[in-house]
Amino acid sequence: MARLIAADRPSTLKVETGRLARIDVPMIVVFMAAASMIAIVVLLLLFISWQGIQLFVKDGYSPGTILSPTWDPLANTPAFGLLPFIAGTLVVTAGALLISTPLSVGLAAFLSEVAPNWARSVVQPALEIFVGIPSVVWGWLGLTTLVPFLSDTFSGPLVVSLPVVGKVFSMPGFLTGFSWLAGSLVLSVMILPTITSVSYDSFRAVPQELRTGSLALGTTRWQTIRHILIPAALPGILTAVVLGMTRAAGEALAVQMVIGNSPTLPAAITQPVTTLTSQITLDMGNTVFGEPWQDALWTMSLVLLVLSIASVVLVRLINKRRMPL
């Protein structure tokens, strides 16, 4: 209303077009709120990078340390090889992806192509609850149920007597259940909703004409899914897998609670391993700011940061190459 009245009186209009009135205050405020995220990323990169290079700059370790397999912070000449942690993160993540990807893509295909409405309206809320379960709860669940289950059942005579599976589980055998496999299993459940929902979106994005065209040629639904929909949705599925990978590699507490945290190179899925995140979680509180040991932990966090930024770039590359359908 005020505006309309103002328009009747040219004098007020003139005041409004003055230089000060032309500054769009709301726009500046909302812009600053959005741009604060750029500031956060820049600060995050600066601080973590600065702390992360102290191991090389201040403590005089060579950058090659990152790939050395020896981690012994309590020795007379402490060794801070990060390879066990990087390798541990990679293998635990790879295990989780191997378990979770087929399950998640299958679930996404089910939701998008097979499920009647009622089934979709049951499964989708269930997945949202899955996402919401905090990571410590997953860790605690893994610790109290999965770890004992692995050490009791999978070392038992029944499993060991199985043809191939028995070989795998009896070679070094589970000592305690804290293991690479336990870590991968816990992570696979945690990343399931991520991979499923992103894959689901990319199945939905496939044009309906491709489905009807394929079915009109007389193919079955499964043939259409396998030969038309999965190839068409592949960039989206790859994005989903990379996002799941990022989440798995960055997960700290749940993994720390079930993998046993042994700073050696991963040997078998039944043995304890360690990861970048779990070692940071364990040692950060027990070290003093500025000592080489803590500097090595900051270097680990820099490695994690670089991995996660790389995954963002990777996702962008995958999606840039997506063919217009």
Added chain:
Amino acid sequence: MTANHSPASLHRRTSRAIVADRAATIVLWGTAAFVLLLLGTIILHFALAAWGVVSLGFIFGDPSDTALGGVFPVFWNSIYMLALTMLIAVPVGILGGIYMSEYARETGPLGLVTSAIRFAEEAISSVPSIVVGLFGLILFVDTFRWGFTALGGAFALTLFNLPLMTRLSEQALRAVPQDERQASLALGATKWQTIRHVVLPLAIPGLVTGVILTAGRVFGEAAVLLFTAGIGTPVHYDFANFNGFGLDFNSGWWHTSPWSPLRPATTLSVYIWKLNSEGLGAFKNQLADGSAAILIGMVLIFNLGARAVGRVLTRKLTAA
């Protein structure tokens, strides 16, 4: 493709395809059933584990060395941290969402800024929570010399969840039909008046859903808080104590008031981790099971709440 087109081979191939289709359908249904079963088992597991542990006395009681006691101080901290974080994250996230939905250009020099913001949004979302926690440690605890404080934890949680809040707000605002904006502008309203009086009210259901979803994530987060809000909670909070509201960051008094943002605060999730890593106490398992059950209960409440509130608000706003 082989050249064998005899009716018998065609029939064989067709029937094989049909069998494969049936099998795949069964497997896909099985996948969904497996996931539902898994979730059901997990919820049932915690319901059984919490049976006989979680009661009003457990949620609202103080911890005890000799009996099971309660988790009230850490439960209070979870609620407190949630409120403090949302107080910062909701306004900033919604304002950022307004920029991205209403002002952001996709081309020209400002288009570059827009894509930088989007890249930052994705980058923060993909940074591991433990690294965000370390960033909080170096910034708030060390550089600002706050020590371990609820405020530092809330800021760390805010910057971790800002991308989510901004994106959900942007989606909610973009869902408002373009006609509404044009009608408002045609009546002579300014851009900001249009946003303030037309777009925002219409986006309320989506915004509320976004707030609740973000809240759910904030409530369960632990790794961010481990090195920012720290581990340190007294066994009893005196709510009549209002010490600790001065702005003196350099003396060590502020721990006493449960209302003060300048004290360390262990939340429920951090408490579960702490119970496990310290491994002390006769009631460790019951306490952790009970706390986990409370967290899962809250997740269910947040999820159902987001749905119910969204539905009710949509009905109210569209009926009016």
